[in-house]
Amino acid sequence: MFSDRVQINIRSGKGGDGHVSFRRELYVPNGGPDGGDGGNGGDVIFEVDPGISTLADFRHKRTYAAGDGKEGGKQRRHGKSGDDIVLKVPEGTIIRDLETGKIIADMSGSPGLRKTILHGGKGGIGNMHFATSVMQAPRYAKPGKPALERAVVLELKCMADxxxxxxxxxxxxxxxxxxxxxxxxxxxxxxxxxxxxxxxxxxxxxxxxxxxxxxxxxxxxxxxxxxxxxxxxxxxxxxxxxxxxxxxxxxxxxxxxxxxxxxxxxxxxxxxxxxxxxxxxxxxxxxxxxxxxxxxxxxxxxxxxxxxxxxxxxxxxxxxxxxxxxxxxxxxxxxxSMQQDRIVYESEFSPEDELIRDELPFTVTRKKGEFYIEGPRIEKMLGYTNLESEKGFLFFQDFLRDNGINDELIRLGVQEGDTVHVCSYDFEYYE
Ligand SMILES: Nc1nc2c(ncn2[C@@H]2O[C@H](COP(=O)(O)OP(=O)(O)OP(=O)(O)O)[C@@H](O)[C@H]2O)c(=O)[nH]1
Ligand SMILES: [Mg+2]
The missing domain is CATH 3.40.50.300 (P-loop containing nucleotide triphosphate hydrolases)
Known part of the structure; x- marks a missing residue:
């Protein structure tokens, strides 16, 4: 009945797999590899539609999925890309992550505003790309990247003065x-x-x-x-x-x-x-x-x-x-006589970072009284975090906490003032 707060699942399209095939031509005994690339999966996009004033349309359906990319074909045929899905919302809609409650995006500012919330998986490349002089007949193609899925809450905060x-x-x-x-x-x-x-x-x-x-x-x-x-x-x-x-x-x-x-x-x-x-x-x-x-x-x-x-x-x-x-x-x-600024909420959470990061491993170890936090998940985080800025450093601290790294350090017996190596950075540990 109430349409100013709805919970939905959104899913981007899976990337189509790369194809494995070989040229079959008359009088050519071993044709080269000709498997085409898979198509990209579709994106999940939100768009402000000035003609809509409630979230009532989202009542009827629970999951909104973009199309999957199709597999590549023989004769270097590229798989068809999955269709994007465009979800139309009233201006002032806030998209929140269900699990963390954090704001993913604030759909306010201009009519027609568009934001891509989940990208489709990239299509895998076909075996036609793997024909090197050493390996003339590869039976190998890359699979498409997986779809991303997330439960979100749409919340309408009206745009009145x-x-x-x-x-x-x-x-x-x-x-x-x-x-x-x-x-x-x-x-x-x-x-x-x-x-x-x-x-x-x-x-x-x-x-x-x-x-x-x-x-x-x-x-x-x-x-x-x-x-x-x-x-x-x-x-x-x-x-x-x-x-x-x-x-x-x-x-x-x-x-x-x-x-x-x-x-x-x-x-x-x-x-x-x-x-x-x-x-x-x-x-x-x-x-x-x-x-x-x-x-x-x-x-x-x-x-x-x-x-x-x-x-x-x-x-x-x-x-x-x-x-x-x-x-x-x-x-x-x-x-x-008041300031004109309209309140627009900053994004606090990127579901893509979260979903991609979740899969990557990391380790927390102790060697000679010093502590080492390493692995691809940590490197990826450092790759998009500026530790010099206050915001970046706060994000870094939240990251250590949310990933259970602080707990792990404590379990390994970390004390105030101990040195902690985080990839190439060195820190002193304080509560
Ligand atoms: N006599 C008189 N009645 C009023 C006045 N303003 C509103 N009413 C009456 O009060 C009742 C409630 O008015 P609404 O405008 O629906 O009140 P509301 O604050 O929007 O109520 P909710 O939507 O339930 O929160 C109606 O019967 C109106 O006719 C007024 O100035 N004088
Ligand atoms: Mg009323």
Whole structure:
């Protein structure tokens, strides 16, 4: 039912095997080798499609595989390459590795953005390449490289500038419907909205508007996952500003100040960055209160939130649209004074490195009180790690830990200050 988080398996195509065959010609007793190369396996590619807004299409199928390369043929025929598979996702989709939870790619930045996540295996070469003067009739061709397969989680973090947050039923969707062309479902019960709805706020004065998102209602313990809290909170991560909507008429018998504190507590429990996002308060349903009451309620709330030092409180009514544009103009002014950078997540994990690295061996040994970490897996890692940079060194340390190398050193009796040789590098060991 929910399509902002799905788990799928992706698999690239296997490379086709090289072929072994020999020329058969009339009057030529031993024709030379003529086995062709195998085709390359297809890649798994993700592409941002501006026409898609949810991950719902991924509900129906579990595994997405690119085509395998075909085997080479006789008479030097090249095997057909496997077809790539292109998975179309909405902008803002994050591809995460299921096993480690790390980010493989953030599909945001531009419509049409394409990223190859798993390359197909290379085709093996046919025996036609092995005809040397010494070995005229090789019965040998290379097999294609294997396919790569990985379980990933797709997660949609919506790409809005400003998010409407608050308890269920306070009027967030009504707010969005009044100020944009979006037509979210509005109803007098909790959790009417289950996916964010986006709308463009257009001020009609040739100045930039912004994208506003109506985010599903949050409740106490949302940060612990209550009421699908995690899925809902993830949508707030990329917004730059929050409009915190509260029911100022207290229809459900709650106090607006307590509601604000509860939601803000959930934001900070989920992530400190969320708690730091600037907010403005939209004290809604003011049409239900007499004029004097409105003033009293809003002034009291502003006071309890810290007066001028706290977030600004606006009296609004989504029913009559009163005050909504005051809130939006204020937010636009605030956005203009903020840094423009959109949050794009860096890739933390390369499934290809992981999958290829897994197969390579390494050893950890002790000789004359010194320790040696060696082997192709280590060399490969050093080949793409810059130990001089902080990031590279951190990666190196994680690598030693994740591959059980630290544990192995400890088992061999390593002490503080001992020398550890990692291929051609020497280190002193410290916890
Ligand atoms: N009187 C009055 N009713 C309002 C106002 N704003 C919203 N409502 C009503 O409050 C109810 C809930 O509105 P929604 O916009 O669906 O609330 P929501 O915050 O999106 O709720 P969830 O999607 O469940 O989180 C509906 O019956 C609206 O008609 C308002 O300003 N005044
Ligand atoms: Mg709603």
């Amino acid at each position: 400003v998010g409407l947050i608050g308890f269920p039923n306070v009027g967030k969707s009504t707010f969005l419907s009044r100020v944009t062309h979006a037509q979210p479902k509005i109803a007098n019960y909790h959790f009417t909205t289950l996916h964010p709805n986006l709308g463009v706020v257009d001020f009609g004065d040739h100045q930039d508007g912004f994208v506003l998102a109506d985010i599903p209602g949050l409740i106490e313990n949302a940060s612990q996952g209550e009421g699908l809290g995690h899925r809902f909170l993830q949508h707030i991560e990329r917004t730059r500003y929050l409009i915190h909507v509260v029911d100022g008429a207290g229809i459900e018998g709650r106090d607006p100040y307590d509601d604000i504190c509860t939601i803000n507590h959930e934001l900070s429990s989920y992530s400190p960055q969320l708690a730091e996002k600037p907010q403005v308060i939209a004290l809604n349903k003011m049409d239900l209160l007499p004029e004097v009451e409105r003033k009293r309620v809003s002034e009291e709330l502003q006071e309890r939130l810290g007066g001028d030092a706290g977030p600004r409180v606006f009296c609004v009514s989504c029913a009559t649209s009163e005050g909504l544009w005051d809130v939006l103009s204020y937010v636009r002014g605030q956005l203009a």
